[in-house]
Amino acid sequence: MRNFQRPFRQNDRPSFKRPLPDLAPNNIRIIGIGGNEESGRNMWAIEYRDTIVVLDGGIQYSALKTPGIDFILPNSAYLKEKKHKVKAIIATSPHMDHVGAIPYFAADFPQATIYARNVTGEIIKARAERLKSKIEDNIFPIEEQMSIAVGYMNLRFWNINDDTPGELSMSIESNYGDIVYMSNTQVLGKDTAYKYFENRNVLCLLASSGNADQNGFAPKEEGIYTGLATAIHNAEGRVFIGTFASHPERIRFILDMCNQLGKKVVVDSPAITDMIKAIKIANNTKMYDELIISDEAAENIPHNKLVYLVAKVEGDELYNLDKIANGKHDKLQFTENDTVIFATHAIVHNQRQAQNLKDKLSRFGVHILHYRATEVNLYRYGHSEDLEYIHRKMHPKYFIPMHGYHYMLRVHADVERKMGTPESNILIPDNGSVIEIVDDGKNMIMLRDKVDTEMIVVDGQNVGKIQDVVMRDRETLGAQGIFVMIAIIDTHLHKLKKSPDIASRGFVYSKESQTLMLEARDTIKNTVDAYLEKNKTIDTDNIKETLQSVVSKFLLQKTAKEPVVISVIITI
16 A cells, blocks of 8 residues: 655645545554644644544643744644534543643533543643633543543553652554554653553554754763752752653652752742642652742741742743842842752753853852753653664554654654654654555555644634734734834925834844944835825825835845834825
8 A cells, every 4th residue: 555655845835725535444544633843732643433542732832933922732623624523532641741631622612521540630630620621520540451432442551660650651452453642752660561462463553753963872861850959959059940840750850859958949830830730639648748838938048958849830940030030039139159050951942041051050150060961851852772672563554753853753763664664654644644554454555635734823812823924924923123214205295204213123223323224214215205296196005015025125235134114104
């Protein structure tokens, strides 16, 4: 059977002139809604007869290509078209790139049960409560080795390591074999999880690819913890730890370590507060109640006994650290005896911010520690030997790499090819790819048509699509700046009232570009004068368009920049 793959193109957009064909009764449809060709907004769906199971629903933190956007959600348009079929939503990880979007879309499917392990379920509840999303009653707790029938599917849950509380892998048992979904591909020695597959027929494996280009096995959290523990223990003053709020294993370790060392903890993040609440509920413990203190109580504690946990709600783990460094925090200031620990890597688009922050901190004399080991361990993706190990245990007939940039998917495919999987049995998806198991499980194909993957963005209080032109303008504003010109026309005299006004931001520094501004003003004046001389009727929209075209070309010629050009025409 032909594998309908084609090279990935960044601007590829499927045609939505025709809907996807109806699913044949004996076929299984696997849909890559998000998380492929990118980092974040992971979401897949499995469809069989009258049943759809949604696998994860994560957010993607805003990048430079989406300025002004808080974060991006996966597009659930296809699921809404088949709303009556959606019977289950599976949350396989407590991390935001897997569960952050669930409170936004799950309410559209009130008949669907949300399956999640303890910590993950509590995180979803906390997030839903903040968003006033009424989904709490739909969350069902699951455990390892649990088997659940959902419509025409049987789901089995299992785990491959204990480093991340709340994480699970799962398999869908079909008449043709098992479809295995692994959002965590770090092996970490939990071999017992694979014994289940010794006598199983694994038809298809979907596995995360984020660190496929890293050699060896992925490191355990223990290696990172050793460094963190030493740094906390040796600190002479206060310790400030910047970390992701959606990292329960690391937050729990820090709390436990502080408890052992006799430190008190101040939490400077609503998101971390939510996470700690989830950890306490999931583990039915009150052990952190005396450990965590308020800002006010911290004033009476020696500095060498204080640890601050710092993060922002969404996507910017450095936010409050930066706020303190800039003197904008209402209660905290850095001193030279403080220690700042970056217990996570900066998201790609925040790397410049991270470096600027380190520079600011160094001016305070702050001791800065950065654990680079976390950079390869944050998102729970296995290295090449983890992936090889998984193959040897499962021997899947078909393989679909997922959850990573296209380059990583390709590298992961190379690993699988090295392990003996035929080229024709490896299908590399884009966002929106639709894959079907056909011919009673004998073949797997990728359809030419895709589902809608247009960005759904959260911009402040607004959730919805943002047209490409809006994103283009935002990107341009961020990179090239803005140039505004104001011309007042006396309609009685049919001429400019005065010389045009000009303002620019993020484009050129006016005081050092007097010649350019004078030439631009002359260009604007000459363009308006020429229009008024040629036309007896004043059409302000036409003048605006003409000005924007002429001035844009002028600025590009003079500066090699293309700022957003705005013309304002006032008639009196």
